[in-house]
Amino acid sequence: MEKSLPTGASGGLPDLNDSYAVAREQAESYRENGHIVLRQVASAQEIAAYRPAIADFVRKQNTHSKPLHERDTYGKAFIQIGNLWTKDDASRAFVLARRFARIAADLMGVDGVRIYHDQALFKEPGGGHTPWHQDQIYWPLDTPNMITMWMPLVPVSEEVGSMTFASGSHKLGYISKAVISDESHRTLGAYIESKGLEKANYGALSAGDATFHAGWTLHAAPGNPTETMREVMTIIYFADGVKVAEPDSNARRNDLEAWFPGLKPGDTAASRLNPLVFSRY
Template sequence: MSIPETNNSNELPSMEENYELSAQQKESYQKKGHIALRQVANKSEIASYEPVISHLVKELNNHDKPLEQRDTYGKAFIQISNLWEKSEAIRRFVLAKRFAKIAADLMGVDGVRIYHDQALFKEPHGGHTPWHQDQIYWPLDTDKTITMWMPLVPISQEVGSMTFASESHLMGYINKMVISDESHRTLAGYIEGKGFETMSHGAMEAGDATFHSGWTLHSAPGNPTDTMRKVMTVIYYADGIRVAEPDSKARESDLKSWFPGLQPGDLAATTLNPLVYSRSAN
């Protein structure tokens, strides 16, 4: 499918400039497993990229049932992956050095690669996102993974950021349950039993972002408003990580999709996983 560009990609902001993190912010992320950062992208940058991303999501959305006829996962969001492959403009956004350096700085690693990106658009009156760990899907045996979650439009308090279970990332791999009603019930009980503090970062402006570890338990409320909650995410992992033996169908599927041609033990690096930031190269 040919996706028309609404801007000349070379004229769009490059977002190469550094976003300075304090030692306190890095420490907070390491302790809690999540953090909110304000104006990671400025208003002008978001104004340039939001229409391009929204256009592509609309073109590629394959939901053909009304909300009330979908399952819990289908009600949670419109999910489109690897937009950077389909648009030169979005490639410029997803592979932005500024975002990648934040990911590397928070994890305390030399460099990061892209796992994949995802547009997660929660429709008006869309459902909640159940409790889950992202990394149960990823064939990577490491704690050096992180997701940037950036709204492309202002998000009100009633929609809010995701809700995180602080310090849950320190538990590592909790179970293999994919996003479902069952994962929501079971993991909510687990969170209560462990006494983890649950925390939302509340209202967010377009261009603000949360970053969370692949092991951090999180969920998201439904969208009670009449407007689309438009969010773009980018998943990073530390350069030098190797592919793990997939221990579930979800990880087998991700191995084929995101590490094509690789086997367990191989360096996790293909053309789909470009090195987007390296401290040693800068």
Template sequence: MQEPTTKQQEELQGRYPLSRHQIEAYRRDGHICLPQLASPQEVSFYRKAIREAVEKMNTEKRAMKDRDTYGKAFLQIFNLWCTSETLKRFVLSKRFGAVAAQLMGVERVRVYHDQALFKEAGGGHTPWHQDQFYWPLDTTHTITLWMPLVDLSKNMGIMQFASGSHQQGYILSKEISDASETFFDQYVKDHAMPVSGRDTMNAGDATFHAGWTLHNAPANNTNTMREVMTIIYYADKTTILQPDNAFREADLKAWLGGRKPGEMAESEMNPLV
């Protein structure tokens, strides 16, 4: 695998300036879209390494018709940063981490984990859900970067957000499923929450959303793979919660390096960026 040039490494670490208006909008709405967080040249370079890792690590071999709703939503590959120095540079980018910290208003952030979310051509919708249902982290300072690696058209499954929903906190103890879609769809309507999202996104644009922000994504009704890379961050000095569901128990074992409830979430699996 080709390594980045010095110039490419330096560019990915460069600063992305945020305005006060952008920071205020994120904290009000629980989400924001930032244009060209990564340049076309950077995305083109790192996309090759991400695609290679996804192709190597993907274990989903079932036909679309044989999968449940979650299985149809996307191919999900975790912790690519551990697979190569190239992907480590991408995921641990100081530029990305600094934006996450500024939006949340914290001094430093750690990586919880990364994941490639590739929605196949003809892939199904991603139901309404809250990410932090899965995370045993005792903080509201959590945030996810969601970056397309290819230009996205309207019918490829771009994320949608229920603005202001993060202010409700933990709404329902339910994983991503048909049941979460039904409940949260009615919840959003009952609470008159504006649903917003972009019609198109360019490769290198990025959305950020809070851990409690309700979000979903339509199906990919095109013949093109929706290639997206995500990185989850949380505030440094966060402690670990006692898991209250099986998914948080699994996450505790998978992503927090053997740490236990009550301890700091600062294992070698959660690098400071």
């Protein structure tokens, strides 16, 4: 099997390639509920070292030119910058960290994971809510073994909190093709109520805490009523060896082109943008 990509930190940044112990009970809880919070996945000192460079890069890449009140629901939800690891050295060391990747593999119970892509999701002061949605409607991969790490780079207060998850919804697979929108919030919110799914929010988070959720897990996030930016980095992983699926929507066709350059349905999902970041072998 291809070896994990070396990811030693550079420029004096802390190395993030050691292990974080995931207890069996935590992995079982993740697989049952489709989400979990793990505390201090990165230490305060590590975040303090990485955050300035990542936040500065996001500010430089931000393309929003309209004030919040002139944007649609999606535009109000967050500043969204993807694949930082290919453009910025500090982001590369953070995103390709073996520590984070091994947690993803341990929670899913797989032997290796690759990067799908990363995203900085910065919710501005006064920023709007993130509607209910399933991430995997965008992803042209037919597997239950996809997971997102969502890690704040700053403390998140109780009034902002973590994302809210519909527990057990990942077991239902595909529910709706509705992309993130007012429509998805309305229809999926009604679906959650009709199924009696329990909603979970982990409340206040410290910088370096992280939630992990499955690709099919229904989730949403509240708005940001505070005067400080909610700075979050996300990394999406998938199990090594997965095949590219035939895209059945424009969203999946767009993602196939963007995140799997040169690949077609039936190919192993392993383009130059999908490095192997953890392997047990």
